[in-house]
Amino acid sequence: RCSIPDSSFLFTVCFSSARQLTVQMMQNPQILAALQERLDGLNGSPSGYMESLPKVVKRRVNALKNLQVKCAHIEAKFYEEVHELERKYAALYQPLFDKRSDIVKAAYEPTDEECEWKADEEEELTDEMKEKAKLEEEKKDEEKEDPKGIPEFWLTVFKNVDLLSDMLQEHDEPILKHLQDIKVKFSDPGQPMSFTLEFQFEPNDFFTNTVLTKTYKMRSEPDENDPFSFDGPEIMSCTGCTIEWTKGKNVTLKTIKKKQKHKGRGTVRTVTKTVPNDSFFNFFTPPEVPENGELDEDSEAILAADFEIGHFIRERIVPRAVLYFTGEAIEDDDDDVSVGI
Numbered sequence: 323r324c325s326i327p328d329s330s331f332l333f334t335v336c337f338s339s340a341r342q343l344t345v346q347m348m349q350n351p352q353i354l355a356a357l358q359e360r361l362d363g364l365n366g367s368p369s370g371y372m373e374s375l376p377k378v379v380k381r382r383v384n385a386l387k388n389l390q391v392k393c394a395h396i397e398a399k400f401y402e403e404v405h406e407l408e409r410k411y412a413a414l415y416q417p418l419f420d421k422r423s424d425i426v427k428a429a430y431e432p433t434d435e436e437c438e439w440k441a442d443e444e445e446e447l448t449d450e451m452k453e454k455a456k457l458e459e460e461k462k463d464e465e466k467e468d469p470k471g472i473p474e475f476w477l478t479v480f481k482n483v484d485l486l487s488d489m490l491q492e493h494d495e496p497i498l499k500h501l502q503d504i505k506v507k508f509s510d511p512g513q514p515m516s517f518t519l520e521f522q523f524e525p526n527d528f529f530t531n532t533v534l535t536k537t538y539k540m541r542s543e544p545d546e547n548d549p550f551s552f553d554g555p556e557i558m559s560c561t562g563c564t565i566e567w568t569k570g571k572n573v574t575l576k577t578i579k580k581k582q583k584h585k586g587r588g589t590v591r592t593v594t595k596t597v598p599n600d601s602f603f604n605f606f607t608p609p610e611v612p613e614n615g616e617l618d619e620d621s622e623a624i625l626a627a628d629f630e631i632g633h634f635i636r637e638r639i640v641p642r643a644v645l646y647f648t649g650e651a652i653e654d655d656d657d658d659v660s661v662g663i
């Protein structure tokens with residue numbers, strides 16, 4: 323089940339195992355048949371076996387199921403501790419992420435020693451080739467004006483990751499050039515489990531906010547009605563923030579001209595209307611999950627994608643941004659079917 327309000331973790335599982343299945347099936351059609359058989363068995367088509375058991379045995383099986391529910395509750399505690407550990411380690415990573423941010427936005431110039439990096443292929447180059455490459459590099463540098471920090475670092479990350487570039491519109495790009503950092507903040511101990519993504523912007527012409535936030539509320543307890551489906555924390559809902567757009571810069575809106583015919587007189591006049599426009603920045607106004615938990619199909623699809631993106635930014639992008647900037651992390655993700663927690 324890959325639908326709301328399933329866990330984002332589950333999304334990852336569903337997506338990656340689905341991908342793995344397709345790959346295997348294409349390679350070996352026999353697997354398809356075997357899998358189908360197994361799925362039929364799992365899909366609750368009653369085998370009749372349970373029914374055939376004597377009453378006293380069935381009764382004991384119920385006892386086992388009750389034990390299983392208790393296991394699910396212990397598992398929930400396990401994930402709460404994982405969350406605590408993540409919080410603890412987040413504090414250890416933070417100084418490094420802060421330094422990354424300082425280098426990106428030119429608040430800190432790394433030393434020669436910090437910049438030393440020996441790539442594997444470099445070893446195979448002859449001295450002559452190295453010299454040539456160096457001259458070319460120098461020429462390139464001379465042609466450009468002196469760039470500050472790492473220009474368009476986060477925009478490049480966004481463009482390199484399909485999940486994010488799908489949301490990106492052309493008119494979002496000039497804005498995202500001003501994105502300087504993305505931080506993950508975990509909820510405090512004793513508080514309901516959640517995490518917040520903080521998008522930090524340098525002062526810009528588009529909006530007055532310096533930080534845009536997106537908070538994901540999670541739940542780590544088995545659903546009373548379906549305890550066996552518990553598979554770790556679920557994202558339950560998310561909230562964005564109000565973007566204080568400068569006049570005329572709201573890219574989530576567009577004005578359209580519409581011809582309107584007067585019913586009686588038949589005259590035509592043109593009216594202008596503002597309607598929502600596609601934009602990455604709609605990410606900060608997600609659909610609300612109503613109290614009764616019922617969503618229309620559109621909102622459900624938007625949220626399913628949203629939860630996946632939030633999870634991906636937290637789990638992958640923020641911890642390893644440089645590898646998404648260079649592209650090194652992208653191939654890894656393609657055949658990475660491990661899920662982690």
Ligand SMILES: *[C@@H]1O[C@H](CO)[C@@H](O)[C@H](O)[C@H]1NC(C)=O
Nearest residue numbers: 491493572573575576599600
């Ligand atoms: C709305 O979207 C279109 C196409 O994506 C874009 O060209 C246009 O600039 C957007 N409008 C505004 C006001 O940003």
Ligand SMILES: *[C@@H]1O[C@H](CO)[C@@H](O)[C@H](O)[C@H]1NC(C)=O
Nearest residue numbers: 565566567572574575598599
């Ligand atoms: C920007 O557009 C959104 C609709 O996409 C609207 O809800 C919001 O009020 C607008 N903000 C400003 C400051 O115009």
